[in-house]
Amino acid sequence: MRFTCEKNMLVQGLNIASRTVSPKSSLTVIEGILCQAGTGLSLTGYNMETAITYLIEAEVSDPGACILPARLFGDIVRRLPEGPVTVVVDENFKVSIRAGFASFTISAESADDYPDLPDVNTGHPIRIPQNALKELISGTIFAVSENQARPIHTGVKFEVSNDSVSAIAVDGFRLARRTYHPETPTEREMSFVVPAASLKEVEKILTDTDDMASFTLGPKHILYQIGSATLVCRLLEGEFLDWRRVVPSNCPVKLVVNVGDLASSVERVGLIVSEKYKSPVRCVFSDQVLLMRTSTTIGAAEDRCAIAGDGKELEIGFNVRYLADALRVVPSEEVTLELTNSLSPIVLTPVDQKQDFAYMILPVRIKNGV
Numbered sequence: 001m002r003f004t005c006e007k008n009m010l011v012q013g014l015n016i017a018s019r020t021v022s023p024k025s026s027l028t029v030i031e032g033i034l035c036q037a038g039t040g041l042s043l044t045g046y047n048m049e050t051a052i053t054y055l056i057e058a059e060v061s062d063p064g065a066c067i068l069p070a071r072l073f074g075d076i077v078r079r080l081p082e083g084p085v086t087v088v089v090d091e092n093f094k095v096s097i098r099a100g101f102a103s104f105t106i107s108a109e110s111a112d113d114y115p116d117l118p119d120v121n122t123g124h125p126i127r128i129p130q131n132a133l134k135e136l137i138s139g140t141i142f143a144v145s146e147n148q149a150r151p152i153h154t155g156v157k158f159e160v161s162n163d164s165v166s167a168i169a170v171d172g173f174r175l176a177r178r179t180y181h182p183e184t185p186t187e188r189e190m191s192f193v194v195p196a197a198s199l200k201e202v203e204k205i206l207t208d209t210d211d212m213a214s215f216t217l218g219p220k221h222i223l224y225q226i227g228s229a230t231l232v233c234r235l236l237e238g239e240f241l242d243w244r245r246v247v248p249s250n251c252p253v254k255l256v257v258n259v260g261d262l263a264s265s266v267e268r269v270g271l272i273v274s275e276k277y278k279s280p281v282r283c284v285f286s287d288q289v290l291l292m293r294t295s296t297t298i299g300a301a302e303d304r305c306a307i308a309g310d311g312k313e314l315e316i317g318f319n320v321r322y323l324a325d326a327l328r329v330v331p332s333e334e335v336t337l338e339l340t341n342s343l344s345p346i347v348l349t350p351v352d353q354k355q356d357f358a359y360m361i362l363p364v365r366i367k368n369g370v
Helices: 005-021 070-078 130-138 196-205 258-270 322-329
Strands: 004-008 033-036 041-044 050-056 060-062 064-069 085-088 093-100 102-107 124-129 155-161 165-170 173-179 190-195 212-217 222-225 229-234 253-258 282-296 300-316 334-339 346-350 357-361
Touching: 004 005, 005 033, 005 050, 005 070, 005 085, 050 196, 050 334, 064 070, 064 102, 070 093, 070 102, 070 300, 085 173, 124 130, 130 173, 130 196, 130 212, 155 196, 173 322, 190 196, 190 229, 196 222, 196 229, 229 258, 253 258, 253 282, 258 282, 258 300, 258 322, 258 334, 282 322, 300 322, 300 334, 322 357
Parallel strands: none
Antiparallel strands: 004 060, 004 085, 033 041, 033 064, 041 050, 050 229, 085 093, 093 102, 124 212, 155 165, 155 190, 165 173, 173 357, 212 222, 222 229, 253 300, 253 334, 282 300, 334 346, 346 357
16 A cells, blocks of 8 residues: 555544544554545554544545554654655565655554444435534534433434424433524424434544535444544433423523523632532522522622513522533523522523523522522
């Protein structure tokens, strides 16, 4: 095998593909990167759960394939001088790497020993702008569960209908939903749950542009195509929470607040709350004002935030981090706070109906007085 390509393109490909290289495995071949040279150069990392393949433009004079040691090959390429890099692999899998006056010789392995990647070739792909898909992921993934007792909730559920693509995450204490409405009908209806770990890799690859990405659903896997990168991962199986039944609707109290102002107040009050000194934030929703206060063994804090509407003196306790997390991803300057009573969740919904999201946070029981 022999190919030549630009160093910066090779570095980019290695950075992306190596994210799913297994750092340590009983199957040693997946600790390397599968390198395939044909019409171009293909780099693949696979940890038996998620695989990333990245395509690079390269001048291939001798097609072939091998498994390169991921860490060593990456370290060498990153330190090469700028310009073209030539890689030659002989029949004994000795690898010669040259760029400028620098040269290295390392050993590779046969590509025949590399495990087959999952085959996802059923149905037609759903196309969505990269920035829209990135917002679906970043706007929900923070709310996935870390409790392995319910593996299905350690991922994000995607629901696709003819006129929408929704992402939903729950962890037993909160729920996050973001919905994208495509300009053209999807002509599909399906739902599936993607592991959070795999979605974090998808999120890293996505850009903030209108360039299109796509995903294709297989029987047990999902395939994402993002520019020159392809990611395929195993889906989670199980019964996901019927989220429509748990999100309150027609809440009697609806208040409008500036997201930035509320986030700043929550952040200030939360300064004395930590993993060691946990305490809920006591929120009193009055007429045109929200009073927040909390106290721990290290001190007390209080702040006020202007709101539009009358909260009817509802007093509710919330986990300060959950409030902050939700406000951080609200995609608008203002948000509607929907309330029912002191024991019911708060739901953050859009003021502008052109947007479509919901963030629900369960209350925390609070003692009388602070």
